[in-house]
Amino acid sequence: MVAKSDTAIILMNLGSPDSTAVPDVKKYLLEFLMDKRVIDYPWLMRKLLVGGIIVPRRAEKSAEAYKSIWWDEGSPLIVLTRQLQKAVWHDLEIPVEITMRYGTPSPQATYDKLLKEHPGLKEVILVPLYPHYAMSSYETAVEYAKDIHRKKRYPFELKIVKPYYDRPEYINALAESMRPYIEQEFDYLLFSYHGVPVRHIRKGDVTGSHCLKINDCCHVASKAHTRCYRHQVIITSELVAEKLGIPKQKWGVSFQSRLGREEWIKPYTADKFEQLPKEGVKKLLVACPAFVSDCLETLEEIGVEGKHSFISNGGDSFTMIPCLNTHPLWVKTIGALVKEEIGEAVS
Numbered sequence: 328m329v330a331k332s333d334t335a336i337i338l339m340n341l342g343s344p345d346s347t348a349v350p351d352v353k354k355y356l357l358e359f360l361m362d363k364r365v366i367d368y369p370w371l372m373r374k375l376l377v378g379g380i381i382v383p384r385r386a387e388k389s390a391e392a393y394k395s396i397w398w399d400e401g402s403p404l405i406v407l408t409r410q411l412q413k414a415v416w417h418d419l420e421i422p423v424e425i426t427m428r429y430g431t432p433s434p435q436a437t438y439d440k441l442l443k444e445h446p447g448l449k450e451v452i453l454v455p456l457y458p459h460y461a462m463s464s465y466e467t468a469v470e471y472a473k474d475i476h477r478k479k480r481y482p483f484e485l486k487i488v489k490p491y492y493d494r495p496e497y498i499n500a501l502a503e504s505m506r507p508y509i510e511q512e513f514d515y516l517l518f519s520y521h522g523v524p525v526r527h528i529r530k531g532d533v534t535g536s537h538c539l540k541i542n543d544c545c546h547v548a549s550k551a552h553t554r555c556y557r558h559q560v561i562i563t564s565e566l567v568a569e570k571l572g573i574p575k576q577k578w579g580v581s582f583q584s585r586l587g588r589e590e591w592i593k594p595y596t597a598d599k600f601e602q603l604p605k606e607g608v609k610k611l612l613v614a615c616p617a618f619v620s621d622c623l624e625t626l627e628e629i630g631v632e633g634k635h636s637f638i639s640n641g642g643d644s645f646t647m648i649p650c651l652n653t654h655p656l657w658v659k660t661i662g663a664l665v666k667e668e669i670g671e672a673v674s
């Protein structure tokens with residue numbers, strides 16, 4: 328048990344609209360897609376594309392999708408992140424707050440709340456709720472939280488938990504959360520991760536000569552892997568499949584949630600739902616480890632749209648494995664990641 332009243336934890340997730348009303352969804356999409364690490368075009372081009380084309384075209388459809396998964400208490404992503412907050416607080420007995428990259432509560436509101444309630448606060452451990460590094464997820468969340476912390480000169484140290492995609496505690500939590508589903512009869516397990524544009528993978532390559540440039544790049548040792556989303560999700564999948572004893576021919580990786588006309592990393596999950604029944608896969612399990620809390624992309628895109636596609640293409644049974652959410656081993660994993668940071672120098 329950690330009992331340090333001068334330390335607090337912040338769990339940082341992506342965020343959701345405040346409600347399913349079209350104006351709220353528009354506001355959220357604008358903030359999200361105007362992020363230079365998400366749509367990384369020059370500002371004017373981004374403004375024209377996002378404000379003039381993507382958001383006006385997408386907002387109503389997106390609002391309908393949110394309506395179909397919204398809970399009485401609010402957005403599943405926010406509600407589940409709050410439940411995780413309570414579980415971690417209960418486990419570690421140090422203050423835990425949540426913050427969102429887009430929408431509410433913002434990092435500034437969260438820092439202010441912590442300081443008001445704990446005036447002697449000396450250090451805050453920020454846990455990005457992203458196991459993998461991507462410019463459009465982990466990086467933007469962390470840089471935003473650091474920027475606000477620096478600009479507003481908050482009097483506490485901010486320490487950041489690094490991507491944990493291959494950490495034994497995380498792999499064990501993920502594998503054990505999936506085990507009850509694996510023990511049922513199934514033909515194939517698909518790990519479906521949120522996609523990113525191919526360009527982002529190349530741009531994030533710190534060596535400039537590795538990612539998608541050499542054969543089987545994700546399995547050839549390189550410094551690029553510290554920031555390569557594709558490498559990191561492949562490693563998570565391999566480690567979990569190994570831990571669960573699933574043979575290579577019975578599982579695969581794909582990428583969902585593509586936006587726009589650019590090429591995103593492949594294979595696409597939507598194509599898999601069409602192809603797999605034709606290859607004899609009738610009983611499908613789908614896990615989505617890029618998300619630690621169930622959200623629009625799991626509940627609607629996979630659980631509703633994906634299921635419909637797989638079944639209408641000839642599949643018999645489709646099971647979406649829930650995200651880690653508040654699984655006790657996930658709560659313990661967060662505790663282990665946090666304890667490593669407590670007392671260490673700022674990263």
Ligand SMILES: C=CC1=C(C)c2cc3[nH]c(cc4nc(cc5[nH]c(cc1n2)c(C)c5CCC(=O)O)C(CCC(=O)O)=C4C)c(C)c3C=C
Nearest residue numbers: 341342343365389404461463464521523586617622623624
């Ligand atoms: C897992 C990490 C995520 C990465 C990487 C990511 C990249 C990325 N996303 C978009 C565009 C959209 N994503 C949307 C929803 C959404 N995305 C993530 C996570 C990652 N995104 C989550 C957890 C969610 C769900 C939020 C919720 O409220 O439940 C949306 C909004 C919904 C919609 O209209 O489809 C958009 C838009 C891009 C362009 C991108 C990489 C460049």
Ligand SMILES: [Fe+2]
Nearest residue numbers: 463521584624
């Ligand atoms: Fe996304």
Ligand SMILES: [Fe+2]
Nearest residue numbers: 538544555558
């Ligand atoms: Fe790579």
